[in-house]
Amino acid sequence: MTAADLFGSPRLALRARLLAGIKAGAGAGLDLLAERLLRMEPVHADDLLVVATVRFVQGKVETARSLLDCALSLSPRHLMVACTLARLGVLTPDVVAALAWHAETSDQAHEMLLAHVAATGRPACFIRQRQLHCAVAPGGRQLRMTWQHLVVRQDDLPASDKVQSWPLPLPEALLGPVDPVVAVDGVPVQSGLAAGRWLRPPRLSGLVEITDDGHYQARVLDMACPERPVAVLIMEGDRVVGRHVSVPPDGAVMLDVLDAPILSFQLPAGAGRVRLLFELTGEPLSLPPATPRAGAAEDGTVDVIVPVHGDRAATQACFDALLGCDPGWPMRIVAIDDRGPDPEIGQFLDDLARQGRIVLRRNPGNLGFVRSVNIGMALHPDRDVVLLNADTCVSAGWLGRLRAAALGSDRTGTATPWSNDATICSYPLANAPTPLADIDVEELDDVARTALAGRTMEVPTGVGFCLYIRRACLDQTGWFDAEAFGAGYGEENDFCLRATAQGWRHVIALDTFVGHVGGGSFGAAKQARINAALAVLATRYPDYEAEVHRFIAADPLGPARRLLDRARLLADGVPRPVLLVCAELGGGTERFLRERIAMLAAPVLLLRPVGGGRDGCVRLCLEVPDRLELNNLSYGDDGDGLAALHEDLIRFGVREMELHHPRLLRVGLLQELATWFPYRAHIHDYSWICPRITLTADKDRYCGEPPVDRCEICVGRFGDELGIGDMAVVEWRQAMASVLAGAGQVGCSTRDTAVRMHRYIPAARYEVAPAEKPALPPAPVLPTRRARGEGVRIVVPGAIGPPKGYQLLLDCARDARQRGLPLTFQILGYSLDDEELCQTGHIVVTGRYAEAEVPSLLALLRPHLAFLPSTWPETWCYALTHVMSAGLPVVAFDLGAQAERLRAWGRGALLPPALPPAAINDALLSLVVEG
Structure with a gap:
């Protein structure tokens, strides 16, 4: 039964009258009221405590003692009953156990335990602040804590003429499951005073409500150990103005804070800023919104x-x-x-x-x-x-x-x-x-x-x-x-x-x-x-x-991060006079840029358009190759963004520019960039004249460069890799012609590229310079030889995507499987779909590689010759350099840079660009002679 059940009952009225009589000194006239309270059903420990107090006042100590013993048997953890018995010198194990139970929330119980140890010389264990303590009388020499015969802790006690309260912390991992046993000088302390579950770190939960008449009602519970008492403090500033303890009823099962008994209280009259805190931890409870918030002014700290x-x-x-x-x-x-x-x-x-x-x-x-x-x-x-x-x-x-x-x-x-x-x-x-x-x-x-x-x-x-x-x-x-x-x-x-x-x-x-x-x-x-x-x-x-x-x-934080990056870059005090402009394309273009940056005498900046295409959102991102951590120099491609970019480039010391690729740059933006600084351009592919970039059409094979009206049909049918949208191919070429014509130089890695571009943009000033100058061994003589009965191994270097001949290579492998040809293609690198290629049974793939690994990989593959299935007129091709440098005979189509370089080398084999897969396989087999 809770206190709320008793309000207004005869039982409470009788208690109140008895306590008032005791206070007034009228002990002799209270017998009838006391007897009436004792006969009420059911019997309550609180009733027995009140009547025992009456008997003390009347001098009937033994009767009072008997009533208190009954009260403690009814409620074994009754704090006031246990404290009263302790004052009478009754320190039975039951009394000590009750005091130990309340030691965490009751200073009175704690003091009684220490007094008990001092009076009897017998040690006592109790819990304070969720830590086990043992109070030891003077003369105690050794304290030992064990669990299942394992010594958890052992302390030698210093000499003292006073009671010592010795903390016995358990390791965190043992809190909860371990019921420790404490012994002083080898003699166990009374058992049952420190169950492991009582030591669990508290998990206090509380709910506070305000009633219509202004009273507060709180339910509080320790979810880690619901049977433990929980003390709550009412604080005004640093002053405790109220304290309440919630004591769970004996044997109650509480699974939620709503199961906890109710604490009723009022806030002090005229109170300012009031807090309700759990005493054990200092955690605050949330008070209802009606709580006054006025209080002392903030001190600024x-x-x-x-x-x-x-x-x-x-x-x-x-x-x-x-x-x-x-x-x-x-x-x-x-x-x-x-x-x-x-x-x-x-x-x-x-x-x-x-x-x-x-x-x-x-x-x-x-x-x-x-x-x-x-x-x-x-x-x-x-x-x-x-x-x-x-x-x-x-x-x-x-x-x-x-x-x-x-x-x-x-x-x-x-x-x-x-x-x-x-x-x-x-x-x-x-x-x-x-x-x-x-x-x-x-x-x-x-x-x-x-x-x-x-x-x-x-x-x-x-x-x-x-x-x-x-x-x-x-x-x-x-x-x-x-x-x-x-x-x-x-x-x-x-x-x-x-x-x-x-x-x-x-x-x-x-x-x-x-x-x-x-x-x-x-x-x-x-x-x-x-x-x-x-x-x-x-x-x-x-x-x-x-x-x-x-x-x-x-x-929205992007501009702020950009300003931070800008400030850090400017703090270097190092001018960066060259700006390179190129979308992130990978492959040979990225390698060329890295080598170009390394070749330039001064630090540079790299402007990358990033986004989803011409109709999408494009950002212009500045990379600082020597400060890669500065990755927030990002600008919109609108008026404000371009103005900020131009201003920052001037701050960074840019004086000249290199245009490497127009991808993701709308025409107006590219033309505006061309007005900012003197610039040169470089041709990495044919994006300046072909929205498909590689001059390829059906099945990703070389288109033959037909009249522009057929280019319009091709782009509409096979797709636009640049994202020029509704712009006609002729308009795109005209716009790019004006840009390239304004360049001081237009770099080309091969003469074939310069001649091909000149046909479309004759006003540009072309300069031919190889992208690299590898040291090449003498050209091998074709045909080469294989052992009798040995299959032909053809290495295919590079990243094999559509314009690099993916579909053609797949068709060649399928033809080899259909005709049972002794032919295996070895991709030194990777492809658009490695699995599809390997399923033919005539292709193996090494995977991505570093350039330094090429010699060892070729030694492992032992190819008879190399084949470049690239179906577009390349502008250079680093993969070709790899196999030429290894001294392998090379077969390619009579197209672009690959054909020009093999002719210059002396003895490469060139195939007609339109050759079908079966004819390609026959040609490759004919170049490797058995015997």
Whole structure:
């Protein structure tokens, strides 16, 4: 039966009259009332306690003692009964057990136990702050804790003439399942006083409601051990103005906080800012919105709350940085020691606390990140707070700038700085982590401070590694949800979304950077916690994930990251006079660019158009080959973006430009770029005259370069690789002609390329220079030989896609299979579809390779000759160089650079471009003579 069941009952009225009589000294006239209370059904321990008090007043000590014994048998954990018996000197095992049960929440029970040890010399075990203690009388010499005959701990006690209360911490892994046995000088202490489940780290849960008449009702429960008492404090400032203990009824089964007994109380009259805290941990309970919020004015100090669990090196580095620089605003560092596995971390924090450099709170067990944060935020109810991970690194002035961002508007609730690992607030990589070891935190913070001074931007959520929270936002939104988000991850997102619903906004402080190790506290369990948290967030806020993805896609922080990169690049003081313009194409074009950059005498910049095509969104991204970490120099291809790009290029010292490929560059943009600086161009393929780039048509074979009206039909039928849209081929050629004609030089790697381009754009100034100058061995004589009965092995070098002859090679292999030819094609590289080729049974594939591996791979393959099935007039072809340098005889089509180079070499075999697969196979077999 709960207290609520008794209100207004005759039983309560009788108790009240008896207690009033005792207070008035009318003990002799209370017999009838006492007898009536004793005869009420069912019998209650509280009734027996009241009547026993009457008998004491009447001098009937033995009767009182008998009543108390009955009361304790009815309620074996009754605190007042046990304390009363102890005062009478009755220290039976049952009394000691009851006192030990309440030692965590009752100072009176604790004192009684110590008095019992002093009076009897018998040790007693009890739990305080979820840690086992043993009180030992003077003369005790050795303390031993065992479990299943294993010695868990053994201590030699120092000599003392007083009772010693000795802590006996258990390793975290043993908390819960282990029922320890304690012995003093070999004699076991009374058993049953320290069950393992009582030692579990608390998981306190509470629910507070306000009744119509202004009373508060709280239900509180320790979910880790529901049978334990839970004490709640009412705090006004730093003063305790009320204390209530919820004692679960004996034998009650409580699975949820709603099963807990009700605590009823009123807030003190005229109270200001009131908090309700769990006494054991300091965790706050959320009070109903009707709670008064007026109170003392903010003193301006910010509480920087650092929950600490593991990673000693990162933790020490974090506090060294915090304490070693001027934060730019008054702060108090609050460390919450969450009882991690490394005792040296606790010693480190103790030293800082003794020096007065931090305020230290130590949890009574590992409570987890979220509960630790709540404990810290509840310590000073009039201060803004910063939640700071113990694996972060701050720089001078960080707090002042972060606070200025948070106070930038009345409705800003949180502020987050940049970091190397902060999801949407990450830099230098966007939305991705960068190892802390790869950056200089002070340099990046200084760049942010100067390049983006005083600037903020709204974000959909703050990020918890370093989160400034204004107290007004915290008051209105409530504490972090420890029940739902446990040990950490997602709790700040939930808080921010609740705050957003209340009208608060969240910003990134663009002028502040804080380093972050990232993820170390969670270890291998991180992904599981992330998944669980995301599931909760998805249930509570169905639109949240889509909103974050929209934010990432829109990338409003992109311009700010660009300004940071620009400032860092300008700080180098190194001019970069040459700008190379080329989409990322891979293959030989990328190799040419790398070699060109290496050849140039000065550092250069590389402009990459990036996007989905002419009709899609295209960004112009600057790469800095000698500073690849600067990856945010991105500009739109509209008027504002181009103006910013042009201005920055001039700042970076660009004086000339090289145009290497027009892909993804709309005509107007390309023509405007051509007006910015003197430039030269280079021909890597035929994109300047052919929207299909390679002069190929049906089956990706050479088109023969027909009249332009047939080119229009070809592009319409087989596709446009450049994405020129509705523009006619003739218009494209005219536009590109004006660009190439304006170039100081147009580089071509072969004469064939220059002659072919000259037919279309005769006004351009062509210059022929080989893309490379390999040292070639003497040309081998064809035909070559194979052993009798040996199959013919044909190596095919390179990345074999459509214009490189993929379909033709597949058709050749299928013909070889159909006719049973002794012919195997060996792809030195990879293809569009390796599996499809290999299924023919006449093709093998080595996979991607480094250039230095070519000799060893060819030695393994032992080919008889090489074949280039490329079906377009190449402009150079590095793969051809590989096999020529190896001294292999080479077969190719009589097209483009491949034909020109083989003729110059002397004895390559050239096939007609339109030769069918069967004829190609016959030609290859004829070039390898048996015998």
